[in-house]
Amino acid sequence: MEVSPCELCNILNKVVTKHPDLKTDGFSLESCRGMVAVMDSDSTGKLGFVEFKYLWNNVKAWQCIYKQYDTDRSGAISADELPAALRAAGFDLNEEVVKLITRRYSDENGNIDFDNFICCLVRMDAMIRAFKALDKNNTGTIRANLPEWLQLTMYS
Numbered sequence: 001m002e003v004s005p006c007e008l009c010n011i012l013n014k015v016v017t018k019h020p021d022l023k024t025d026g027f028s029l030e031s032c033r034g035m036v037a038v039m040d041s042d043s044t045g046k047l048g049f050v051e052f053k054y055l056w057n058n059v060k061a062w063q064c065i066y067k068q069y070d071t072d073r074s075g076a077i078s079a080d081e082l083p084a085a086l087r088a089a090g091f092d093l094n095e096e097v098v099k100l101i102t103r104r105y106s107d108e109n110g111n112i113d114f115d116n117f118i119c120c121l122v123r124m125d126a127m128i129r130a131f132k133a134l135d136k137n138n139t140g141t142i143r144a145n146l147p148e149w150l151q152l153t154m155y156s
Contacts, residue, residue, distance in 0.1 A: 002046035005033040012059070016114060021067065023075030024114040031119045038126035055122065062121050065089050066114055077117055079110035089121055091128075 003011070009032040016024050039051045047055065069085035070077055077085050079102045086093055086101075093101075101124075105116040112120070130152055134142040144152065 001049045001052070002044065003036075003052045004046050005029060005036045008032040008036060008047065008052075012115075012118075015059075019063075019114075021073075021075060022063070022114040023111075027115045027118075031115060035119060035122045038123055058122070058125065059118055062089055062118055063114070066117055074111065076107075076111035076113050078112075079106065082112065085117075091121070091124055 012027040105120045
């Protein structure tokens with residue numbers, strides 16, 4: 001079993017249509033390409049069973065967090081709600097990183113809809129796992145040459 005970006009897009013969009021309480025304009029093919037790219041450990045361009053299962057389990061858990069931390073029940077995560085939602089998802093980030101995430105993933109009012117929230121967390125999870133894999137001595141710093149850096153950042 002392998003899931004292409006197009007298939008992932010169809011799966012995720014079928015799920016969100018069943019949840020009218022989630023503010024979203026749907027998952028775009030481009031966002032699904034990005035999610036496949038950061039999850040695709042063997043660089044096939046598709047998610048294998050284990051990769052898809054990992055993603056699916058995270059999406060389900062993050063959907064619960066999204067609903068729980070949308071405290072004003074707007075259907076979106078506001079800039080004020082975001083830090084607690086990120087912590088609940090396992091990402092304890094400093095204020096500057098949270099501001100960058102808000103700038104990158106929110107609308108003009110500072111609200112993050114469901115598909116952008118999921119795309120953000122998928123990317124962050126993958127980047128942290130990649131960093132930890134390169135931080136072999138667990139020092140909190142890594143060394144990467146240009147080809148390693150490009151491989152890490154361009155197909156993600």
